[in-house]
Amino acid sequence: MQRGFWGALKKPIWALAPMADVTDAAFRRIITKYGKPDIMWTEFVSCDGLCSPGREILLRDLWYTEGEHPIVAQFFGANPDNFYACARLARELGFDGIDINMGCPERNVVKQGAGAAHIQNPVLAKEIVQATQSGAGDLPVSVKTRIGFNAIALEEWLGHLFEMDLAAITLHARTKKEMSLVPAHWDVVARAVAMARALPEDQRPLILGNGDVSNLTEAAERVEETGADGVMIGRGIFGNPWFFSPMGDTATKSLEERFRVMLEHIYLFEELFYGKKNFDVMKKHYKAYVVGFEGAKELRVRLMEARTAGEVETIVRAAYPNV
Numbered sequence: 001m002q003r004g005f006w007g008a009l010k011k012p013i014w015a016l017a018p019m020a021d022v023t024d025a026a027f028r029r030i031i032t033k034y035g036k037p038d039i040m041w042t043e044f045v046s047c048d049g050l051c052s053p054g055r056e057i058l059l060r061d062l063w064y065t066e067g068e069h070p071i072v073a074q075f076f077g078a079n080p081d082n083f084y085a086c087a088r089l090a091r092e093l094g095f096d097g098i099d100i101n102m103g104c105p106e107r108n109v110v111k112q113g114a115g116a117a118h119i120q121n122p123v124l125a126k127e128i129v130q131a132t133q134s135g136a137g138d139l140p141v142s143v144k145t146r147i148g149f150n151a152i153a154l155e156e157w158l159g160h161l162f163e164m165d166l167a168a169i170t171l172h173a174r175t176k177k178e179m180s181l182v183p184a185h186w187d188v189v190a191r192a193v194a195m196a197r198a199l200p201e202d203q204r205p206l207i208l209g210n211g212d213v214s215n216l217t218e219a220a221e222r223v224e225e226t227g228a229d230g231v232m233i234g235r236g237i238f239g240n241p242w243f244f245s246p247m248g249d250t251a252t253k254s255l256e257e258r259f260r261v262m263l264e265h266i267y268l269f270e271e272l273f274y275g276k277k278n279f280d281v282m283k284k285h286y287k288a289y290v291v292g293f294e295g296a297k298e299l300r301v302r303l304m305e306a307r308t309a310g311e312v313e314t315i316v317r318a319a320y321p322n323v
């Protein structure tokens with residue numbers, strides 16, 4: 001088994017989840033500066049797209065800076081040859097690991113036989129993992145998945161994954177059908193850990209649990225309850241780049257500090273992606289930065305009209321001149 005950087009991580013491992021149009025190169029730089037997790041993932045990137053003439057555009061989703069190591073490239077798709085090619089690409093680009101998305105529930109992804117569709121097709125899933133491992137060389141390969149497709153099928157699905165010689169498995173503790181509509185089933189993560197512990201040490205992948213964790217105290221509680229090697233956090237990072245900081249999260253920051261970092265984030269987004277990514281991507285972030293104080297709603301409404309970082313700054317300064 002290629003454990004690579006995973007073998008050097010101190011437990012419990014705190015990981016930043018891959019989130020399309022959220023954990024892009026700009027936001028990851030901000031997070032690196034204000035509260036760096038133990039590992040970060042890129043957003044998921046289509047293997048078919050990376051192996052097509054449209055490749056250049058998708059390569060932006062694989063931009064990262066040296067400060068972000070260890071960083072894992074996440075791919076989705078259903079074609080083993082393309083996974084092989086993308087694994088080689090990840091190696092050339094200097095990533096520390098490769099993760100295969102086997103959990104995305106979106107219709108257009110599942111329809112391609114990718115994302116959560118792999119849960120229903122373990123034969124293809126295995127072929128994809130093997131193709132990725134042969135392209136990956138000495139880089140470790142991991143999988144991020146869910147606990148079943150229509151119903152919880154942990155034992156069966158994990159049994160297949162355990163045959164794939166993976167360095168780590170992240171379990172988003174919901175089925176594909178549940179999307180994000182019910183609370184995560186952390187008891188199922190505990191079952192996964194028990195199954196992993198029954199394997200010989202040299203064949204045991206690390207198990208990370210994921211779902212609904214909103215601060216590091218909760219993350220530590222989930223580790224305590226389940227025995228997981230770590231926790232992955234997704235939505236908890238919205239508007240809170242301090243999430244992983246030992247110096248405290250957004251609740252401890254003044255409004256001025258939150259706005260200052262929001263503006264830094266927006267200017268960085270513009271610098272990296274001007275004319276390349278839709279500025280509307282930033283709307284998700286304002287919604288999260290601009291909450292929990294009097295006048296927040298009015299300010300958010302005004303920010304929705306902004307089309308450039310400069311316009312955002314003007315709107316914020318008009319309301320809060322001290323920023």
Ligand SMILES: Cc1cc2nc3c(=O)[nH]c(=O)nc-3n(C[C@H](O)[C@H](O)[C@H](O)COP(=O)(O)O)c2cc1C
Nearest residue numbers: 017018019020043044144172211212213233234235
């Ligand atoms: C906006 C958004 C984009 C996401 N994009 C991805 C993705 O690219 N790859 C992936 O494996 N999961 C993706 N996810 C799922 C998250 O990684 C995570 O599994 C999920 O949000 C549950 O964790 P949380 O409750 O901590 O948010 C996405 C989730 C959100 C909300």
